[in-house]
Amino acid sequence: MFHLTLHLADDALIIGHRNSEWTGHGPNLEQDIAISNIALDQIGQARNFYQYAAELCNNNREAYTKFISSPAFHQVSGPIDEDDLAYLRDAMEFRNHLLAELKKGDWAVTITRQFFISLYQQLLYTDLQYSADKRLAAIAEKSLKEVNYHVRWSGEWVIRLGDGTEESHRRMETAIDQLWPYVGELFVPADFQLEAAASGLLKNPEYYRQPWLEKTGAAFEQAGLMLPAPNWYQKGGKQGIHTEHLGHLLAEMQYLQRSHPGAQW
Amino acid sequence: MSTESTIWKVLEEVKDPEVPVLSVVDLGIIRDVKQTENGAEITITPTYSGCPAMDVIAMQIRMVLAGHGYAPVTIRTVLSPAWTTEWMTETGKEKLLAYGIAPPNPKQQVCTPDFFQQEEAVQCPHCRSFHTRRISEFGSTACKALYQCEDCKEPFDYFKCH
Ligand SMILES: [Zn+2]
Numbered sequence: 002m003f004h005l006t007l008h009l010a011d012d013a014l015i016i017g018h019r020n021s022e023w024t025g026h027g028p029n030l031e032q033d034i035a036i037s038n039i040a041l042d043q044i045g046q047a048r049n050f051y052q053y054a055a056e057l058c059n060n061n062r063e064a065y066t067k068f069i070s071s072p073a074f075h076q077v078s079g080p081i082d083e084d085d086l087a088y089l090r091d092a093m094e095f096r097n098h099l100l101a102e103l104k105k106g107d108w109a110v111t112i113t114r115q116f117f118i119s120l121y122q123q124l125l126y127t128d129l130q131y132s133a134d135k136r137l138a139a140i141a142e143k144s145l146k147e148v149n150y151h152v153r154w155s156g157e158w159v160i161r162l163g164d165g166t167e168e169s170h171r172r173m174e175t176a177i178d179q180l181w182p183y184v185g186e187l188f189v190p191a192d193f194q195l196e197a198a199a200s201g202l203l204k205n206p207e208y209y210r211q212p213w214l215e216k217t218g219a220a221f222e223q224a225g226l227m228l229p230a231p232n233w234y235q236k237g238g239k240q241g242i243h244t245e246h247l248g249h250l251l252a253e254m255q256y257l258q259r260s261h262p263g264a265q266w
Numbered sequence: 267m268s269t270e271s272t273i274w275k276v277l278e279e280v281k282d283p284e285v286p287v288l289s290v291v292d293l294g295i296i297r298d299v300k301q302t303e304n305g306a307e308i309t310i311t312p313t314y315s316g317c318p319a320m321d322v323i324a325m326q327i328r329m330v331l332a333g334h335g336y337a338p339v340t341i342r343t344v345l346s347p348a349w350t351t352e353w354m355t356e357t358g359k360e361k362l363l364a365y366g367i368a369p370p371n372p373k374q375q376v377c378t379p380d381f382f383q384q385e386e387a388v389q390c391p392h393c394r395s396f397h398t399r400r401i402s403e404f405g406s407t408a409c410k411a412l413y414q415c416e417d418c419k420e421p422f423d424y425f426k427c428h
Contacts (some may be wrong), residue, residue, distance in 0.1 A: 031402050031403065048315075048316075135353060139346030142346050143312070143345040146348055153383075
């Protein structure tokens with residue numbers, strides 16, 4: 002359960018951080034505010050998951066934190082908190098999907114990635130609301146309302162860009178080609194997801210592949226875009242094998258906490 | 267004499283930092299109030315997961331209750347059931363209207379994931395006309411959208427459904 006919660010937290014934090022990179026650089030003021038608010042939602046969701054992960058961790062700290070090599074983490078005196086989990090782990094100790102950590106790219110890449118992840122989260126959180134674990138269920142219920150909005154916002158953009166100018170259509174095709182190899186990982190269970198499924202906490206993510214493809218296909222049809230054929234995929238994020246992009250993101254995100262431990266914002 | 271209804275009254279002094287006419291009670295984020303021996307235990311729920319006002323609100327609840335002699339003050343945060351604009355009190359909605367902000371519509375249209383929905387029909391808080399249009403999905407804060415009235419031409423914020 003700790004690893005599952007950490008994975009949910011990492012996904013939300015990393016995608017939220019990527020989106021926050023648009024603040025002040027959006028295509029226009031309104032969309033700048035929209036993507037910044039989405040980032041705020043995601044970081045808020047991450048905090049809820051991290052707070053729970055920290056409580057679980059403190060119940061069995063030795064066993065749960067063995068996989069963490071960062072000395073800064075083990076030097077924490079007193080109970081672990083959400084900031085320790087977010088700021089004091091190294092890249093290989095993060096359990097987010099690779100899709101979340103890829104560079105923000107152009108607006109088409111950001112939109113397409115957001116749509117892919119939000120659709121997945123929508124399917125997942127809808128079920129997680131009824132999980133046997135009441136804390137995870139409550140976080141999912143809270144997050145789902147926000148994710149529903151993220152799906153609508155990014156889906157409308159997918160259609161607008163796909164069905165827009167020749168240039169926007171071409172950029173969407175490039176974005177889809179670039180991101181597609183990272184989609185497969187969403188639906189291939191990691192060990193902690195298999196364990197969670199076995200103990201009745203949530204479904205094996207395999208179950209979401211078909212509905213996800215159907216929903217994506219429906220939006221792509223409206224957008225005049227082609228759904229690529231299923232192909233080989235990149236994996237490893239949930240096992241801690243990340244792209245170089247996560248290392249760079251963490252270096253920037255963790256800089257303050259690492260150089261001034263316990264700094265307050 | 268100090269009872270739970272006294273605490274509710276005190277909490278009305280705590281305002282939403284983003285919409286200062288609304289108290290936290292009007293906003294519907296106070297989920298439970300308990301009187302302990304000399305202190306109070308307050309249960310709150312966030313509006314949005316990442317709402318930046320929540321920390322400020324929690325701090326102000328502490329300060330206001332401490333100012334009325336409650337110690338210790340414990341604040342618990344719960345996420346379920348998730349906050350909805352339906353929990354805003356009728357008084358709260360009237361205060362918003364008087365302040366020039368259109369209160370949330372009772373129907374939760376914008377919370378469904380359908381693409382390209384018809385814009386919500388929002389009543390102008392100034393002249394009460396329904397001939398209004400959305401100028402921007404975001405107003406002065408994330409939880410509001412910016413509208414303009416086609417009849418009296420006044421722009422106004424609409425407190426979005428959630
Ligand atoms: Zn008017």
